[in-house]
Amino acid sequence: QQQVKQSPQSLIVQKGGISIINCAYENTAFDYFPWYQQFPGKGPALLIAIRPDVSEKKEGRFTISFNKSAKQFSLHIMDSQPGDSATYFCAALRNAGNMLTFGGGTRLMVKP
């Protein structure tokens, strides 16, 4: 059973545009929702994370929007750049848990 569903699987955006990736979860015990960025041949790197007590978190060009009632959260990349081309994963962690549950990933391509 996939506990974190991510969409779309792939995304093509023009330079300067907004990239939006969505995730939905089922387990209400999740209390930490990070986003990871992964380049080919590298491990995932933490990009930004949010807890369910806030509806939005912004760090530079990256924003997480969180809808607790809908059990959905999304990543917005503003002013997307070719260097943002990578695979993005949402994930979720249970309260004080240790196992991250990942979404299936979104391959983002930003065209110059």
Add this chain to the structure above:
Amino acid sequence: DTGVSQDPRHKITKRGQNVTFRCDPISEHNRLYWYRQTLGQGPEFLTYFQNEAQLEKSRLLSDRFSAERPKGSFSTLEIQRTEQGDSAMYLCASSQGAGYGYTFGSGTRLTVV
């Protein structure tokens, strides 16, 4: 470099052979995790250690897999009698305390031929 180190970066082995991977976590992190990532998929949890104790194992970790973390420092993951289905990226991560601040290594890419 204070990141998570994994060795080797790539391993090609013949089916039926045993392989061992090593992970050196960030020195002050007491928790260490192993994940497996197949092509085009998100990482899947395999096991985790708090100091030297292995506290949780996934159903993905068959009896051909064994992990150790002697003295609570580096960790090894061994796969015995490798199968083609074991081909994947094996990722190690570490954190201090609960899993809110994972740092992943670059992984070991295993190819079983």
